[in-house]
Amino acid sequence: VDLGKTFERNLDRYVEEWKRLLSFPSVSTDPAHDADCSACAEWLARHLSGIGFAARLLPTRSKPCVYAQRPGAAGLPTVLFYGHYDVQPADPVGDWVSPPFEPAMRDGRLYARGASDNKGQHFCVLKALEALVREDALRVPVRILLEGEEESGSAGATAALEEWKDLLRADVLMVTDVHMSPSGAPAITMGLRGVFHMTVVVEGAPNDLHSGEHGGVAPNPAAELARLVASLRAPDGGIAVPGFCDGMLPATETERALAAAGAITPEAYRELTGVPPTGGETAYPPAERAGFRPSIDVNGLLSGYTGAGMKTIIPASAMAKLTGRVTAGQDPAACLEALRRHLERSVGPGLRLSIPQKGVSGSGFRLPVESPLVKTAMAVLARVAGAPPVLQWGGASIPIVSALARVSGARPLLAGFGAEEDRIHAPNESFSLRQFRLGFLYAAELLGELAAAAPR
């Protein structure tokens, strides 16, 4: 079967259906759009039924998930495909060239909120599945989970995953909610970091004290918080919290070489962010620090007087917001605990430390470079995109991916065709027909290869 030809023949219809999907303002963060989210989920379930899947809605404590499945040949690996039908808010609406929920094609790109993230990135996969079913070429068992709260924390789905364990059991967790390499080459995201967060408060006197009378006598919560935050890192930038790095999976020589090969230059990093890559551990190159090293980041600080001029006080309290990023092998709950213990042990006499908010959002993971699954995906990507794929190790977290991998027992495979110019989360989001076609072909060929080689 020549799926390229199938794509060309059906493209007009694909685009019309994709436009219909994009016309739902399924903004999960805004309760005013709850009905739109439900309508979008119902449309998707009907659509999946129409292309040969047993589809239904799985209720959660908030937005429903769309679930679908189709059995395959015995002995072949089961693929669980994850995507999300919710989108970011469209504000500022006035900055859109065409209305965000009235999809418009211009110069080969479809413009709409969600055109890329994630409706475009998952609808091309659904069209590939449809094409395989119609050609009677879909041999692997496929399960589909499209959630409705990725943009607002995935709380409903995450809480229900254990309950859905049997529905989700799979061998490969296919995720396309990721980007190509900044160079434009196709890419596999080989790992993500886990994340936890914590709010730390240091309290002293019940009220602010006069810093003249009491400076150097009363303990200063703001100065102590600064000292505690500084104590989290060694002079070389490494994390100095005892026990934090327990279990951490060091990068292999191969991983380090591949990460270096895919890395952008310090100049390009500065161009992208406005700062040189001078944070973190000086002993490791920037690409390794994001991909293979943990990090504790200060997200916010607040204490005492912050207005114009001066106010001569020793503040009654000081607050820091921290997030920790942990790599494969580290247990984020144990890391949070190690940090809590370090802070509580380190706080100076006369002050009280408390942690009024804390939580773990997800674990990190890393795929082995040598795994047959990665090799298969690389071959498919190279063939489809006509360029050698890059392996990339991200520093960010997609908490539900780690949770889904754990519950389903599947190995995550993250490859998609998102690009910087899609402007996801911003006005005038778009996805090109070229990207849509790459996603279609990648999914179709990958599912074919998995049936042929049954790799893990």
Added chain:
Amino acid sequence: VDLGKTFERNLDRYVEEWKRLLSFPSVSTDPAHDADCSACAEWLARHLSGIGFAARLLPTRSKPCVYAQRPGAAGLPTVLFYGHYDVQPADPVGDWVSPPFEPAMRDGRLYARGASDNKGQHFCVLKALEALVREDALRVPVRILLEGEEESGSAGATAALEEWKDLLRADVLMVTDVHMSPSGAPAITMGLRGVFHMTVVVEGAPNDLHSGEHGGVAPNPAAELARLVASLRAPDGGIAVPGFCDGMLPATETERALAAAGAITPEAYRELTGVPPTGGETAYPPAERAGFRPSIDVNGLLSGYTGAGMKTIIPASAMAKLTGRVTAGQDPAACLEALRRHLERSVGPGLRLSIPQKGVSGSGFRLPVESPLVKTAMAVLARVAGAPPVLQWGGASIPIVSALARVSGARPLLAGFGAEEDRIHAPNESFSLRQFRLGFLYAAELLGELAAAAPR
């Protein structure tokens, strides 16, 4: 002359006049009270003329100062008496038992805003001067400066001091705007610290960055600010800024012993402030830390996200408010400069440090324990109060006192009868007739002794 009898005979009139002075709502921080401040200054000038002084108003760029003088015998030391006629705002007015600007006597205490700070504390001195003039017993030349902006920074007077140099030239700078010992014993404030302030900003990327993608790669301004603040102090709590302590006058063994004798216990400190005295340099007892050691205090911190929950950002910038307290011998401008240099040298690569606000408010000073002036004042205090006086070294700053001492060439002598129960700056401020009488007798006897002994 028995000034005790003079006091008793005239007390009713003194109180009526004191009440008149207190009835002016001379709140310097509130422009709505500008006319009240002027009226109060004019009343004082007329009053000083009436009791035998050549009095006038000295205009400044804001509130006028009341200036008065009376020549004395040749060869005797000139006394410059400093006070202020402005008061703190009366808010919250509803918490006052009697209205703040309708002075009311209850149980031997006069209740009104300014009853103690500073109208009561200076008016008893003016009444002593009046009594001495009437008895023809005022022999030393006396100059009086009553400013109208002490509660709002003394900017007008401070800017004009150099211009008034000839008017202010004196040998002894008499200040009663201070407290007795917490034990209730009369006290001489033997030193104050100088103060400077600085706002420090560390900037990174032009916008917040995603802390997942960039954590451990991009430099974090909030973490760096914490490290810089922590770098200001050595592990023993001492200041670790090169050059900061240059010129500092170490405490003598006598000063240390006297400070220890006047010190409150750690338990009493905790009772007073809510925290144990565990800040600053562990090698020095608390009373020495406030009196003889410099301090750098964090007054405020602000960076990134400070609301509920988490936000995964590397903040674009971070800000700290710092004040430095310096002791006798240290040049606050040089200390500010040393701190600036240390911060600018220490900031990590990829970040920009700036100091958008900074300034010196005043120097510190310390009186020699052995000086005849101190011995004379101690003898007077002991006789008047019937209890041995305590020498105390304060950690706070009265910037105009150092400036006045410098411009006038006079040695500052700080002794007054303020007490915790006066509740200055709070609702229901008061000053007792007993305190007023102590202030009257102290001033009258001191001026007599200065004429007799001409001590320095």
